[in-house]
Amino acid sequence: MTSPEAPGSGSAGQAVPVRIGGMESSSATSGGSTRREATRQKLYEAAVTLIAEQGFSATTVDEIAERAGVAKGTVYYNFASKSVLFEELLRHGVGLLTASLREAAELTERTGGNKVDALDAMVRAGLVFIDRYPAFTQLYVAELWRTNRAWQSTLMVVRQEAVAVVEGVLRDGVANGEFSEEIDVQLTAAALVGMVLVAALDWKSFQPERSLDDVHSALSRLLQGRVSGRR
Amino acid sequence: MTSPEAPGSGSAGQAVPVRIGGMESSSATSGGSTRREATRQKLYEAAVTLIAEQGFSATTVDEIAERAGVAKGTVYYNFASKSVLFEELLRHGVGLLTASLREAAELTERTGGNKVDALDAMVRAGLVFIDRYPAFTQLYVAELWRTNRAWQSTLMVVRQEAVAVVEGVLRDGVANGEFSEEIDVQLTAAALVGMVLVAALDWKSFQPERSLDDVHSALSRLLQGRVSGRR
């Protein structure tokens, strides 16, 4: 099940039954069995594609259960409600993205790259993420600017974490003179995120045969202002 | 004429409502009453905000009718179904955007601007549009990359019309040497659209007190590569 979607905690090896306490702090249901974790994972995977395709409200719990190969009751055994399932899915997915962006930025830092390099590395990290989890990305974009929804506040927090990584790099770049002091950090960060997001979704939807490198270099060019003019 | 048929009665064919290419609704209002047009307009306005907030499936026809101050029967007198109403709304809205972009590009052309100016004018036109119709924009973004929905093909056609305007300017710019020949027109256009879309939605959602000029200048800077480095 190295399935193509549903950001889940790695691909939980289903062979190894022993899994000692390590990592995750969320204690609550400690003693969590592996079986349960596997079921949740299957549910995430089923839900993410269905919701990306049809939207949250148009996706039924029966469908999710069916695609996960599980009874409907199991969904409710594992999650308090349909929207809790969704909320948890969102939190998890964006967490992965944030970690990935942060790592890209830090790696560049450590290997002595400048801030433009960091930005470029983050663009690539974003593309890699979208390449791996297109459905999740799609669903995220669809929900991000909605108001009046149960998971709105969760989403906002989680979004801010991701955007903050980009903003941080921009701010650092301004501080060390690499970027103009005139730039508006917040707006520029949003614009950069949008650039990657939309270009990548278009790539996946309308010309999926293109390579990641292709897309990356097009965006790099734009990012570095190598669009206009000669050369 | 895509003249509105009588209230879809008969249980007749409910075969997939996907129908491409319908001509523009008569702008001339030929014969068509203005009253009807006004009712439709009210329904569009009611539907757009509700659907932007809640999504298509979570929005009920009763709600739409109520917010429009109209009886439910009227909705069905004017539109064959809920999804037809939505589809027409999409077509209508994107039509406005496309016209606006095209106008911006042409005006720049006529007043002797170069292609960068045209792009910049289109960015502004996009911002003005989003400023005026934030709910529509939001809803459009939420639906754009969905698959498996009834109005998918309509959306695709209409999206292409809008993106094509941007692509056209880019292509012209490449042709006259203003832009590098290396740019990927399609991807760059998508990225530019994304930049404006996401920056503007963030603006509206998270810092609505900013002025349009503010946002525009931040994007202009990015567009012209005046972000990094020197002056």
Added chain:
DNA sequence: GTTTTTGCACTGACCAGTCAGTTCAAAACC
């Protein structure tokens, strides 16, 4: 007199969430 809107009762499909009952692997016991 024709078109459009209203109001409202009605139907049939669909769906989130529930709950009494089943499964089965590991623990407890002999």
Added chain:
DNA sequence: GGTTTTGAACTGACTGGTCAGTGCAAAAAC
């Protein structure tokens, strides 16, 4: 070893409610 008990995990039929779409007679608008 073999047997019994336990309980977490899972099942799926069922319920109560919701909602798209219908039908139609009468009023309003043009």
